[in-house]
Amino acid sequence: MDGRALVEQLKTIAAIPVTPFHPDGSVDWDAYDRVVRRIVGGGVTVVTPNGNTGEFYALSREECDRAVHVTAGAVGEGVLVMPGVGYDVATAVALGREAERAGAQAVMVHQPIHPYQSSDGWVAYHAAIAEALPELGIVPYLRDPNVTPAMLRRLTEYPNFVGVKYAVPNPLQFSSTVAAVGEERLAWVCGLAEGWAPFFWPGGAVGFTSGLVNLETALSFEMLHALQAGDYERAMGVWRRVKPFEDLRARRSAANNVPVVKEAMHQLGICGRTVRPPISEVPDAEKAEVTALLETLGIRQPAGASA
């Protein structure tokens, strides 16, 4: 585990692949393999199976394990596999160990789902996972606005704590947190995708997550390169193009988040549109909207190439 190297590797786009299902709801592993190869073929170098876009909470533990193995088999040399792990500490560690066996070098730790949490308990949760998985980089998926810089600082004693996937939609809090914990020590990844990346960048973001890369990587890389060059005008040009698609995903309290991506992938012939409960397919009335948005974005064929 080379913590500094992992921090550097995370300064890019982290793809969150969908988990394709057959119409009967079982995982379509061949399609999964294709999806990952397509994303990596489009230039992506960090892949997170078992993220929210992958319907982590609708997968069994065994399916999570297999998703990491398929991902690791589909990516080539030099690609960082950083699966999501979560649930109770023992299960998170077990998922991490299997991921390590599959070839993962880091894990993204889903936020603890316990309805009651304390500051000390939050730190203890992540510390226990970091300690049990010393050979893996640890990247907490931070969605709770009550997590303070002091709590994150306590985790910096673990050399394998290499980054934060920050997903609280508040750029001021993000910037203050980066400043308080240290910009250099960790990779600060915008965990709210292209929609928030330009607004997290001034505060110290060095990369962002993406579900959009399931469809097309060129737009996301255009945004990344623009941000890396400090060209906010160009980054916001991409942002404006992508915004209607993200708005459709956000509809009905984000119930559309994954279904819209899968509907688009279905229309592009990449994989099926099936999702698992507690989400459901895009309503018929909105399928035409997906078609129109793909047209507007210039995404037509499953080549993973430019728009």
Add this chain to the structure above:
Amino acid sequence: MDGRALVEQLKTIAAIPVTPFHPDGSVDWDAYDRVVRRIVGGGVTVVTPNGNTGEFYALSREECDRAVHVTAGAVGEGVLVMPGVGYDVATAVALGREAERAGAQAVMVHQPIHPYQSSDGWVAYHAAIAEALPELGIVPYLRDPNVTPAMLRRLTEYPNFVGVKYAVPNPLQFSSTVAAVGEERLAWVCGLAEGWAPFFWPGGAVGFTSGLVNLETALSFEMLHALQAGDYERAMGVWRRVKPFEDLRARRSAANNVPVVKEAMHQLGICGRTVRPPISEVPDAEKAEVTALLETLGIRQPAGASA
């Protein structure tokens, strides 16, 4: 599966036992057995292992299974064992099947934890579980204010859908929901314990959950019997006595919820105070408050008898 009988059985207090841990964090199964026997010895006839007070989200799947077996072994004839099940559908069903083997007659379905949910998906999630476990009563743990009566009505086609553990802190919404779905078809259980039971009762609640019964059952039964008799004055007398204890549990966004119960049980010599991340023990400064509250409530010794 006799749905009508289960509806009747749920018209009481549903105890949510804590899961006692050794100081090293492993489950203390002997203490677990004692805790359940104590609760049942105090007159409780519905027991829910693997609830939130049992730190469900900090238990591994194997520990959840064992908790049901220990519970089933500790309760006598005529006690309804209704464990919490949850996570993805396949895992919820697997937990339910093992519970059935252990002797459970119903399951409380923890709310789906997927960050994105649709109305259809919510219904499909519970329908899939109800269909896969036809011999068990199904009681959704409802904490999401976006769940509508129409969604619940769609589930009533399943004969094993026998009740709702309602935990949205809004008595108006509760009452409207009961009226819209039907007061008689289901057992409407206040899922917010003694603190909310008197306010849910006018709208149709017929029972309530309780963590307090881990310490003492007499106060909870006094409230239940008062409510059943329509004696709100007496029920509110109990409510006022218990309120300071519930307030202490609610402190720091309810981070104290389980730790305060376990601290009290520790002081009473029932089991250890250890909790698992992401929660942590009651801060030293508040331990004396727990002692004082036990004194005020008249709870002194681990006899499970009256105050």
